[in-house]
Amino acid sequence: KKYQLELKFCDKVLSELLKPKYSHFAWPFLQPVDPVALNIPTYYSVVKKPMDFGTIRTKLDQGEYENAKEFENDVKLVFQNCYKFNPGNDPIHQSGKSLEAIFDSEFSK
Numbered sequence: 001k002k003y004q005l006e007l008k009f010c011d012k013v014l015s016e017l018l019k020p021k022y023s024h025f026a027w028p029f030l031q032p033v034d035p036v037a038l039n040i041p042t043y044y045s046v047v048k049k050p051m052d053f054g055t056i057r058t059k060l061d062q063g064e065y066e067n068a069k070e071f072e073n074d075v076k077l078v079f080q081n082c083y084k085f086n087p088g089n090d091p092i093h094q095s096g097k098s099l100e101a102i103f104d105s106e107f108s109k
């Protein structure tokens, strides 16, 4: 029961991040990266632990996070994977930075 309140906060932050007003930043991260569709065959050799906000939403709804830390770790994984694979000047990299700033601001409220 102890972590219920924490996870309710995580749900609130995730819902905010997935709102249409942020979709111009969030769109590359809403679903698992499809290396075939994107023609990036090296993806799974570069990114050991793929993660995306659709998967995070499912894990949260299925009660797969024990606490806020586990949720935060998956969110940070989305961004770390993005920075590993998308060069600094790439629009996808910039979108990740913008969305991460929004996450950090919401998650520290």
Ligand SMILES: Cc1ccc(Nc2c(-c3ccc(O)cc3)nc3c(C)cccn23)cc1
Pocket: 027, 028, 029, 033, 038, 039, 040, 047, 078, 081, 082, 083, 085, 086, 092
């Ligand atoms: C050749 C090339 C270079 C970069 C990309 N990045 C990229 C990514 C991506 C997101 C997260 C991530 O951890 C890695 C990649 N998602 C996309 C999408 C949805 C459309 C176009 C480009 N996209 C795609 C192809």
